[in-house]
Amino acid sequence: MASFTVEKRKTAAGVIRYRCIVRVKKDKAIVYQESRTFGKLADARTWGKAMVSHIETQGIPGQTPEIPTIRELITMYQQDPDISKKIGRTKGYVLNLLVDSDISKLQADKLTTMAIINHCRDRNAAGAKPQTVAQDISYLKSVYTSAKPVFGIPVTDEVIREVIPVLHSMGLIGRSERRSRRPTSDEIGRLREGLAKRMSHRGSKIPLTDILDFSILSCMRISEVCAIRWGDIDEEARAVMVRNRKDPRKKAGNHMWVPLLGEAWNIVQRQPRENELIFPYESRSVTAAFQRVRNALGIEDLRYHDLRREGASRLFEAGFGIEEVAQVTGHRSLNLLWQVYTELFPGRLHAKMKAEKH
Template sequence: MAYYSIEKRQRADGTLRYRCTVGVKEGGKYVYRENRTFSKQAHAKTWGASRVSDLETNGVPVANDSNKITVGGLLKRYINDPNLGGKSGRTKRYVLNMLLDCDISEIKLTEFSANHVIDHCRHRSAAGAGPSTVNHDVSYLSSVLVSAKPVYGIDYTNNPVIDARPILLQMGLIGKSKRRSRRPVSDELDKLLAGLEARGDHASAKIPFVDILNFSILSCMRIGEVCKIRWDDIDENQKAVIVRDRKDPRKKAGNHMLVPLLGDAWDIAQKQPKTSDLIFPYNSRSVSAGFQRVRNKLGIDDLRYHDLRREGASRLFEAGFSIEEVAQVTGHRSLNVLWQVYTELYPKSLHDKYQISKK
């Protein structure tokens, strides 16, 4: 039985759009869905009623009908595929779902061209998205287009993103994100720790902010990793912990690493109360939000929680650890990023070593 529904959505600029979804269910499960977005509700109703009538008359389109499938239709198949979209990271899933609400999703695959890709990037840039953000749109869209024929049997071989990319780079609409080098300076860290301690002492507070912040620096872990490590993953003999599914662009799951808990990191972990299977049983977003509130209250600019990971790696370099040894802590598979951090410190290290050699 075919049906249609209309959802009202508000864009960032305040204008209203009406998204009409047409679907077919059999045995309580969806066997077909498609949607289009309109500027007027009446147009959405007209299209929805027309598509329902067409589906009732002609049936559901076959999977490889490339003359009818749109970019949005392909995006949905990819997103709902457990072996593709189901294994995508949070950022990629967010971008792909965002693309469903963009005008390009309504274009037929057979008509989709480099011009459409460039127009999309122009609109995104005009709305305030930076080159690195727009580059995510382009990269993730390209990965979906590449899957059309081998995965879904859709006879569509052209990938306009490949043709558009050189022009987009030339126009400055896409580009790599700027490498950050921010670390806490002067007494920023002391102020943060004092502010977080005061926040943790509040009667309603349950999160040991100071312990988690210090552990994050010493272990060089992402806050999402900190809040997922388990007591069962502790290796008492090696004073280490298994960090599961560490971020790796080449491997989305099963990337487990045994990470040494150096110095006070081991003691901080051991002193946590064993009230849960997790060592730090807290929502990582709540930890980050608490950090941000204290940071903003103190007037500290442009310091992110993730910068603490760089702070931890920098401390290890300054202590004399090699790049390979630091990588065992940070979990970097490629040493390029670590090399960039190291080279920022290297001139100072050379001066220090020179002064020591003169004594």
């Protein structure tokens, strides 16, 4: 482990100097040491911090870093304090699966296209769909992309990038199938009743029915619902700032004002103001409760995220245009909303054309 200390010294001429000593210890023995003297304490500390950071990411100067296994590299990736904050539920699950797979036993620099192809074949044979296996490759690629700049491990994602077109052509990986599932009014009614029953249990604190209705009315993802703040409410505009809204072109800082239409505003106003968050609950707990109730009711092939599509569909049915719906859903590209619209009203454009001719 690398560390540094600063010693204050006085020269024969009476000048104060600061000597920074950087050391690396292994099993209590010093395996590397370097020092430098500065006229200012701040400069000595800055150099020491920079050296420690360099050693921890790039290895000891002059020494070739030891190549870890893929399993060890994934673990390093998962445990990095900055990266771990960005790993969502799905990505975490896939990375854990990769850690337990045969491919992870390889040394990180020994990964080959054949090894990747065999991994995908094994996953397909075990019943995983091509779009599911594609996640394995995508998240493994993100680990390799970070290996050299973050951890100083001299490997790149070149092999993975090279094999991806081949995997597609072989049908081993594929794009996710576009969903068009909408809950029926009966299903929503039953879900609301089931969630209300869970809320009646002793110790239950989450307003599950309010969150269900708000998710539909606001078209927000559940992670967004559980992150909106009282301080980001615009009372006059009846809107809320949704921070870091998902955008494939921009991972962070994508803040967006979202209007809280109709009952969505009333649901917010009746929440207790006891926390900076409007819905101060763990999104995974909300999703888990939804899944348990859904399964108990025998409702098949319905995901929480489908409520977002339900909300968009309701707005279209209420007469809102695509650009107006996008202000609520946050879609930067209107392609998906066009698909939702044309599925709801496949004959509307033809009818409009006929009306204009007459």
